[in-house]
Amino acid sequence: MDTLKQQPQPEIKALSIWTTVVSLALWLALCIGAAVMLVAMNIRDAEQGLTQYGDTYADHLNKELVSSETVLKGFSALFGAVGNTDPEIVARYVWQVIESNPQIFALEIVQRVPNSELVEFVAGKRRDGFRNFTVKSFSYESDRKWQPLEEKPFYYPIVFMEPMPPGSEDILGLDVDSVSFLRRAMRESLLRQAPVASHPFRLVEGNLAYVVFCPIPESFRRDDPSMLRTTRDELVVNMVIDATKLVEPVQLPVFAGGTVLVHHKDFGTDDPGGQLLALSGEPRGPVETALFPTFVYKKSLATMGEPFVLLVKRQVGWSDLSLGLLALMAMLTILSSVMLVVYLRAHRVGRLLQIENARRLWQLANHDSLTGLPNRMLLMDRMEQLLARMRRQEKRMAVMFLDLDDFKKINDAYGHEVGDRLLKFVAESLRAVVRMDDTVARLSGDEFIILIEGVESLEAPAAVREKIQKTLSQGFLMGDHLLSAQASIGVAMFPEDGDTPEDLIKQADMRMYAEKPARTGHLDPT
Template identity: 45%
Template sequence: MINAKLNAIKPISTLAIYLALVVWVSLCLIALWAVVNLNLRDAERSFTEHGEEYVDKLNRSMVSSETVLKGFSALFAAIGNTNPEKVSVYVKSVIETNDQIFALEIIQKVGKKQLQDFIVSKRLGGNPSFTVKSFSFGDNRGWAPPQDKLFYYPVIYMESLSSGSQEILGLDVSSSPFLESAVTQAITLRRPVASHPFRLIQGNVAYVVFCPIKSEENMIVDMIIDTTKLQRPSDNLMRDGFSATVYHRDFSAQDTKGHLFSVSGSTRSAIETTIFPLFQHQKSLSTMGEPFSILMTRQAGWTDLSLKLIGLIALLSFVSSAILYIYLRSLQRGRLEHINHQNLLWKLANQDGLTGIPNRMLMIDRLEQAIAASDRNGQYGAVIFLDIDNFKSLNDTKGHDAGDLLLIEFAKRIKDCIRDVDTVARLGGDEFIVILSELGSELAESNAAATQVADKIRSVVEQPCRLQLFDYQVAVSIGITLFKGSEKTINQLLKAADDAMYQQKAMHHH
């Protein structure tokens, strides 16, 4: 078929272009996401590494304090009672070199019955104003007389760089419940035990570590650690969105009562908090039976992204998407132009230039189809040959424009008389052919049907028509030949119709 070649090239649909763009943009977004993901993984790794480094330093300083306390306990057990001055020299040098140690103290356990004798002996021993007293570490902070209880744990020795610390002497440590629980645990477990954090009489947050003295049943050494002096995170940790909280394990990380300290870098914006992950790192600190934990968090944000690289990828994605779009669009235009060009060539090859109806070439193709169809369905078809009488004289008298207008009108009128399945074609000059198909399977009825169509065409085309400024009426000669299947060749059919038409023309002339 003549039409078959045309459908080989399909235009690219706009939907296909957009689909291709969506796929490409998705790939670009995946690449962007991969880069962002890598950046965030790097940020998390760096946070974990620096965090571990910091925990290490904090652990070392806490363990060194614990070592000092154990040393103090051993020294006191060896020479404390016989040579207190030597103990003092050691303690002073230790406090001067470890600035997180606020004070070192010795506590004595005294039963209720021995309390008065104990106070008297202390006053006689060179501290005339010595008394046992309690201190409230709650909201209404202050000194108070001792409570009535079975045992007291007064401070009998203290060394500190802080002025006014001598007033601590005589403080009954067990007057405060959280200190009492730590001191009794240390005695029971025979190892160092750290208390909950609290505010010193001087105001800083601190905690106390109690350590029993091996040889002395009723003596305990303790060390007060000032948490403001504990090692803080380094600058490369203290970046945007970082926070670290060191807290006692008896409390939750969020409960400020349990905090030794809490530090944080600059906060992130609400957008960053919403779209970026929060990294967390939690560990126990390896000192005194691990009573303390550290929780470090870091809110990731824009600063963790390599914005230049992401910007470059985004730019490349945008540019490449634009190029792809322009390319596909031009391809689409090219294809449409090609199809239009093909259609034009097809029209030139298959249509009559003047009237727009099929020409001889397409007529032969259509006749082949009609013969093949008749072969299949066993019905008759017909070829009608039409010729305008005296067309030459119209051309000669009124000019070619008038002749052209007549041919255009003539073709239009025939087309209006036939069905869509039938074909009208111009052979050239003033000769036209009509192909009718599916007229019926009986010869007589088919002949009648074809004659009916021919008569209808004659009556329509022989009505006057207006050409430019004058009316003109034509007469036509018509020849009909029927066919069924491929009994006759195309040439035989056309010749038979032509002959029939000439017979009629000859009759007109007579």
């Protein structure tokens, strides 16, 4: 019916739901990106913190080890110079260094004794006051018990130990060469003529420890014939280091997810036999382990041939993150996202209202406010479009000019309200008569225009006119009365009667007035 098209009005598009979704997604991506950057900074800080922690730990251990090595070399030189001539000086020296170096468990002297001189050597030690002295071996690596002495060319018993707390006299006479890990370290020390550390082992007291061997650097003479030697490799000084006390001064608690390990380089990091120190912080959960990286700090301790390696691991976890700041960012993200959604919705509603207002203004500007039919402006635009199409398609078009008979008399007799209802009735009747593709418009007052496309002959407009008259004559109820209407209709044909909207309307208007009979609207009581 009314398929009128107008020149395009300025487009105002409402925000689609996808615009809201994309905007929110971009904002959330930006917020998440900021959170990821913060987490990355926290992880980087954790890595840097591990490096600082490891350096501090390594510096302390190196300091203690260098101090111990210095004490060992000093003890070696002192014993080489003084020997057994003044044991009080040696003992006083040992107590002084242990007081300032609590990690030193004991200082000892190991002497090489040939098998052929073993009996004489033991007898001499017993004459010196060690009544129960004997050369023996100990199974450190198995059942930790004293074992019978095996036959071999040379023995390396401990002949001096300081301090010697009550109950430790049995250590004197222990054949160091019978303990495999001590034998390896001692022989390497004799070969290199330098301090060498043994593998870690557990003291009788239960603490982890290791022994550092250092040859006495020069020959010396003593009054004791059993200890008189001329070769420098027959006496060895050793120092027992208590690993537990080695790290006691470190004021660095192991952080959560952290592991501090000092192990001998001859062993793997997971081999307990080579671990001198193993400390662990609160373990991380499986989620933290899956989400966050693990950083490793590794450094060789720079003493005694660097046999020990410091290994510090740090599993990053929730406690390493700025959870307060992340929670604040999350709250701000949620709040800002809600505000963004509210704003976008308000903007969308505003745009919809703007579109609706524009549509209403367009409707008011192009349609008759009473009947809802296109007005003169929209009609002329529509006719231009139809005429252009009819020319391209070489088809005909009918323009029907309709004018109500005696409308002024009806208006005067029954009032404007009845006149308005009559106009609405006519508009609805005309819409019902024509096809969907045809156009019905109100030109002005009681004048209407009907555009019929693709007319083949004059019979088609005549049939439409007959339908119109019949429909109008049926009238409509006005209170208790039936009010009917009649109309005069003129028809102009394109292209016979003109090829412009003005010419066609003028021709149809003239024919309408030429055929207009003297008719009046009337009331028929029912």
